[in-house]
Amino acid sequence: MFDFSFARRYTIYYIEIERIIVKMKCPYCSNPDTRVVDSRPAEDGASIRRRRSCDLCGKRFTTYEKVETIPLIIIKKDNTREQYSRMKLENGVIRACYKRPVSAEKIEQMVDRIETSIFSLEEKEIPSSVIGEMVMDGLKDLDEVAYVRFASVYREFKDVNTFMDELKKILDR
């Protein structure tokens, strides 16, 4: 039903749009039950062209839906704000997985999952710590070395004891 292939990162917006689709009436007979038969980005790149079919009269029509990108703001530790960046998130994970047996695909899937969780919160502003915890959770299952690496940077281990505590947590699992 969804076509995520062309712009994976806008998943959440499509879900948003899908809610609108439910209410999309047939322009011929006003039947509220219409189906999407094809979705693709419109030439302007900012909207989605959808071919729809009416379940009642069988007629087909096209809609153009605007993908609205709501900017998500990240609240940093020092309380300053910056716009959410997938690239930044991805780079953090890639750095943690440097020279580890973790495929690019696995990293991408993990970032996808985190991104979906972030947007599902439906908040305009999210503390960077929330994302940090999500990354730690993800890395824990992916690669233990990457997890400790990320945790040591993220948690800013002040001494070897906090580091050992974190390490112990892994070993005890």
Ligand SMILES: [Zn+2]
């Ligand atoms: Zn109809």
